[in-house]
Structures are given as structure tokens and as C-alpha cells.
Amino acid sequence: VEAEQATADYCAIARQYGLDPAQMALAFVTSRPFVTSNIIGATTLEQLESNLASTSLTLSDEVLQAIEAVHTRQPNPSP
Structure with missing residues (x-):
């Protein structure tokens, strides 16, 4: 339930x-300074293209703050 x-x-x-x-x-x-590689998975060309496009996406401070708020509420949703 927590993971969902x-x-x-x-x-x-x-x-x-x-x-x-x-x-x-x-x-x-990819934006985390401690990450040296990001493993992607795709079963279609569309998914692969979308995954690869993420490398040029820079998340705004607002998005990063919203992500952090979820993480703060539930730091380990799938123990």
C-alpha cells in the first residue's frame, strides 16, 4: 500500500x-551526484527513445522539492 x-x-x-x-x-x-550510471529498461523503441531523452531533462527546483517532500513522508515505501 505504501509503495502504491x-x-x-x-x-x-x-x-x-x-x-x-x-x-x-x-x-x-541521473542528477544525483553519487550516481555514476543509470540503468534503463525498455521493451519498445518508443520507451527507449523516451528513456534516452531523459538525459537532456533538467528538473526544476520546484519538481525536486516536490520529489523530496514525497521522499520525506515515505523514505522507504517498499522495505
């Missing part, structure tokens, strides 16, 4: 800011 709520919250952030949820997630991971 966290997922819904992250998707709501993406919708609010006109972002694709998967691209937002990938862009967030």
Missing part, C-alpha cells in the same frame, strides 16, 4: 509539471 501511494504521488508530480513519470524518475536519478 508513493508511486501515485510521484506520478502526480510528473503530471503537475507536464513530465513523463519515467523520464522524471530517470532524470532525478
Whole structure:
């Protein structure tokens, strides 16, 4: 239940800011200074193109703050 709520919250952030949820997630991971690689997964060419496009997406401070707020409420939704 907690994982479903966290997922819904992250998707709501993406919708609010006109972002694709998967691209937002990938862009967030890529923006972390400790990440040296970001593993993507795609089963269609469309998904692959969308995933690759995330490398040029810079998340605004507002989006990052919204993501952090969800994380603060539920830091480990799928223990």
C-alpha cells in the first residue's frame, strides 16, 4: 500500500509539471551526484527513445522539492 501511494504521488508530480513519470524518475536519478550510471529498461523503441531523452531533462527546483517532500513522508515505501 505504501509503495502504491508513493508511486501515485510521484506520478502526480510528473503530471503537475507536464513530465513523463519515467523520464522524471530517470532524470532525478541521473542528477544525483553519487550516481555514476543509470540503468534503463525498455521493451519498445518508443520507451527507449523516451528513456534516452531523459538525459537532456533538467528538473526544476520546484519538481525536486516536490520529489523530496514525497521522499520525506515515505523514505522507504517498499522495505
